[in-house]
Amino acid sequence: MVLASRPRGAVLPENFRLETATVPAxxxxxxxxxxxxxxxxxYxxxxxSEAKSYAAAQAIDETMIGGTAGEVVASQHPRFTPGDRVVGMLGWAEMGVADGNMLRKVDATSIPLSAYLGVLGMPGMTAWYGLNHIMQPAAGNTILVSAASGAVGSAVGQLxxxxxxRAIGIAGGPEKCAYVVDELGFDACIDxxxxxxxxxLAAAAPGGIDALFENVGGAGFDAALPLMNAFGRIALCGLIAGYNGDDMAVRxxxxxxxxxxxxxxxIVTEHMDLWPQGLRELGELVATGKLKYRETVAQGLAxxxxxxxxxxxxRNFGKQLVRLI
Incomplete structure (x- = not known):
């Protein structure tokens, strides 16, 4: 799946094109x-978009960038053999070739392979890093998480x-808010x-907010700022409310x-030195059932x-994936 054109405002299906390519030697x-x-x-x-950012723009007519989890079919690298399960950045494609040094071998015998793209991958590490290294929580603090039912936000609150x-979430709709409180264990969730x-939000945080994990921006961010306690910490992870060009002025x-x-x-990929520690801690929590996750899975590259x-x-609930087999 390649990027056929750059969106003007909201992303449309015609911004993409499905192609067939030959597998290279x-x-x-x-x-x-x-x-x-x-x-x-x-992200x-x-x-x-071609706007200035922390990384180069996705090239037109090239495979869409993205994380992948799959199985080694053939290898010219000494660390990998056919059958190994690996995680990498092979993009929106059914197959891909990568330098072996850019792949991470994972154990999918006790933890599902899909989890390595979510709670045990970039989203989980984003939550772990933002919470521990920016929000710096202390027992008794009240923390607020926007997009609390998503892949990142759900992990932040649980951690x-x-x-x-005390964890408060913001999510869209009664079903998501019920999941955040009843399944994930947040103390409250605002629809x-x-x-x-x-x-x-003010009623849910009568003692104020000590730290905020911001995934969305917009109205939720505006509502949170007056409730922040003195010397509060904000981990700014994303501003999805403005990704289609909407006004993002902070009122x-x-x-x-x-x-x-x-x-x-x-940007969590700028802190790869901390990934071994974070993934180890997250893996132990997932294996023992202390860190829960949910996935929304679409079927097929198209x-x-x-x-x-x-x-x-x-529209998604938890981590959004596409299953290819």
Whole structure:
């Protein structure tokens, strides 16, 4: 699946094109992988634009970028043999060739392969890093997480609860909010579609908010800033509310000053030195059932564009994947 054109506003199906390609011969050190799952993530919307960002724009007529999990079919690399399960960045394709040094071998015997694209992959590490290294929670703190039913937000709240914090989420709709509280163990969840976002959030955080994990921006971010306690910490992970070009002006920015808040944007792939520690901790929590996750799975490569469009509008529940086999 290639990027056929750059979106003007909302992403449309015609921005993509399905093509057939010939599998190339392997060079020294390369590995051929049959992808079982594709990861769909909000950052991809930014890559589809030519606007200045932290990474190069997705090239037109080239395979859409994206994380993958699959099985080694052939290998010219000494660390990989056919049958190995691996995670990499082979993009929206049924098969791909990669330098073996760019692949991570995973154990899919006790944990499903798909989890390595979610809670045990980039989303899980994003949650782990943002919480521990930016929000710096202490027992008794109240933390707020936007997009709390998503792949990243769901992990943030659960990890915070394990550290003795009070966790409040924001999600869209009664079903998602019920899941956040009843299944994930958050103390409260605010339905941003309910029409009382600011009032409901204030009622859920009578003692204020000590740390915020921001995935969305927009109205939820504006409602949270007046409730932040002095010297609160904000981990700025994403601004999905503005990815289609909508107004992202922060209407309560003055609270950054009056409450002496700290806000830091971050890209988790710039902190690869911490991934072994984070993945080890996350893996233990998943294996023991202390960290739960949910997936929305579309079937087949042709379904990827619609699934991605749904992700950007909040249609997914948990981690959005595409299953290819």
């Amino acid at each position: 392997l060079g020294e050190g390369q590995v051929l992988v049959r992808n079982h799952y594709l990861s769909l993530d909000p 991809m919307r930014g890559r589809m 915070a609860k394990l550290q003795g914090c 941003y579609k309910g029409g009382r976002l600011a009032e409901d 309560n920015l003055r609270y950054m000053l009056t409450s002496r808040l700290s806000m830091r944007g971050f 379904a990827a564009p619609d699934a991605f469009i749904g992700l950007l509008s909040g």
